[in-house]
Amino acid sequence: MKEYIWILFVVLYVVLAPFIGGLITGIDRKITARMQGRYGPPLLQPFYDVFKLLQKENMAVNKHQQFYVLSFLVFIIVAGSIFFAGGDLLLSIFALTLASIFLVIAAYSTFSPYAYIGAERELIQIMAYEPMVILTIVGMYMVTKSFNVADIAAYNGMLFLKLPAIFLGFLFILTIKLRKSPFDISMSHHAHQEIVRGLTTEFSGKELAYIEISHWYENVMLLGLVFLFFASNPILALLIVAATYFLEIFIDNANSRLKWQSVLISAWVVAFVLGAGNIAVLALWG
């Protein structure tokens, strides 16, 4: 029985992640509104938005873009499923990268100047956060001697205590991954930054809904990664996840967008100092 429990986790992820992700987005919008002194939309507004998008007329610039967007969604789900099945963390991240590239290609395929800039900036974002993600996994392996999420989660002790710098570095790039200011250079989640919406300029209706749902799936997986640092104490871990997300919302509202140079350089400096530094410490005294 125990060998098949991972199937249950995958099913739970595939079914529940959009609801959890959507709810988190709802809470995010509510808190953001309060921070800005507004009342804010109802908690379930993200779901209303997506349902409405799904019913809209199917408009596109070309035939290819829907294929890319669909692939984006599919591979995000694959990545999350590998993660929640307790599978290989590197493989899960590689699947996530593949998905991100599909989104970028979707934007490129539209041959639209706004989407184009968004796509190139998205690539810069990917390049910016990738080293820290890899170093995070390397650090987790050095402590637990396994790449498997299941083994890492079952590690006897709190990963955070061995990987404090890597955790901070991961929080830093999480801001990029969650598309929060000041690092939301390819597209913003809120309307307060731009009129033409970068990467997603040419997507509407169903495609935009797919992208939104993909983000929900992705966010749940990313918060799962935060959870792993504290997995030995699940209640604390959940609290930290909540605190982390609150912190991200706060950062989002307290900053305006940076230039791409600053995003790239700061993320790499953080990866080098915190990520590589922590790994060096582990290698020498681990």
Added chain:
Amino acid sequence: MNILLLLIMFPFVVAFVLLGLPTRQYAVRKYIVVASALILSGVSIYLAAQYISGGPQYFSFDAKGADMAILFAEMVFAGIIIRLSLKHKQYLTALLMLIGVALMLGYEIGLAETVHAREILFVDNLSLIMALIIGVIGCIIALFALGYMKDYHEHHPEVKDRTGFFFFIIFAFLGAMYGVVFANSLIWLFGFWEITTLCSFFLIGYSQKDDATKNAFNALKMNLLGGIGFAGAIIFLAYNDQVTQLNQLNGLSSLLPIGLLAFAGLTKAAQMPFSSWLLGAMVAPTPVSALLHSSAMVKAGVYMIIRLSPVFAFENGGAAVGVLVALVGAVTFVMTSFMAIAQSDAKRVLAYSTIANLGLIVVCAGVGTYQLYWAAIMLVIFHAIAKSLLFLSVGSVEHNLGERSIEHMDGLISIMPKVAVGMAIGILGMFLAPFGMLISKWAALEGLVNANAALTIFVAFGGAATLFFWGKWLGKITMVKSAPTDFKAKVSRLEGISLGSLAVMTVLVCLTFPLISRYFLEPLIADIYNQTYLLGQSNVAILLLMMGLMLILPLTLLRSGKRSYREQYLAGANTAKEQFHGSLGTTHSLTMRSFYLSNIFGEAKLFGISVVISIILIVIMIGVGL
């Protein structure tokens, strides 16, 4: 054994036949090349089938006559090179050649009487893999070249048509590569090693234009320098340890010759600071680049370093040399991946990416644990296929569009759909899961964390840069835009077949890599390390599932859902398709340019520092063996 000699000799025979053929005999040449290519790849596959489960096998025979022949051939080559160098006032090249020949002559006179190799040739699964790469990929490139060279001379009337000479060199090159991978006698290995150097010299300088000649001499200089290191190692090994065979590199009295052999490998594999010869090599016709980058030349360099892996892993003090080799590879991987970002010339991007990938192979081979040995060989296989596909598709695009800048490949998917799909498969193959290069990069990361975690930092940063430059190239060619009406892509049948088969192979090796690992790599690795690397079953299953999705998802393109199409948003009224109003009533066509980030990643910023770092590392690498 006969079959090994056949594979080495046959290409040389074909080469001389092709050399004797008058230039205008296109049809005859075509038949000879096609037939020989089929024979070579067929025999390579037959050889693999025959020896795959036999473990390493050595063949001894009296090679005194052959040794003399090799020496004689080298004298002749040296004569040609020195004459050419003097003619072009390349005195340094002449000097390097002289030193190399003097060393070999000294060896023959002083040492050859007392020590000589008995087991001249050998074959193991690594040789078989290399032979398959040379036989199959090399021959596909030769077929592609048939159509390409004809176009090439139509496009470049100023270049003298020496197609016969071209194919002479190509086939000699293939023969020499077989020699390199089957030789166990170091003298034989060195002889064929030097022939590959000469062949690439003639191919790079094919057009006889000034820059071609200059770059050819540059390549020659660097590789001759590596050759001198090689010759020094041979003399040192024979004099100190009475070692003359590749399989005797254990229990050495000093590791200096290992450092020298690694040095020779690094020059041939175009690692920093020797990267410039491979970058300069792109002045040659595209099939030459494809050959140099995928199945010949640079692969001989990494082959050498992979052969040294067990020495780094097991010999007393070997790890110290190995880690420095790995560091040279790591610096090369990171720096060339960075510099690739700032390039817009497609061939230059490919060249940087080749050097970077070779760097990764060198990292793996330098550390040399069993996992990394596995990763290194897998990288060689996947890289050979995907990179030749990329070069050949760039060649086709260049001939059709008259440009090989990536900026001119906007909307290639609409203009030359088939070639664009081939190119896209090649690009995907280079950097994304579930394709080959990423599988091996994954294994490399796993292996490095266990062996030397600091090296993963290089992989993390270099890998991120790779994502960026491949991503933006892929984006360019997948843009959907209207194709010019007066344009008709012209891709000859042979070119189409070559591209198609390489594209199919790129996907196929990803689907069958567990079998390659099981039948080729595991016996080989078990033989050296007494343990073997296995990718987890469930991970293989997931990779295959992802590959399945990659193949199925494009089918959704065929679905004809209810969709209405709109023009893209251009901040105002579009005047016509992909056109908009500018100021003062002018009309502009929509064009877009990529990010190159040259303020951060330009060659001017990074090249010098990389050269300095790598030279220091190489000096320590050789010094540490003393």
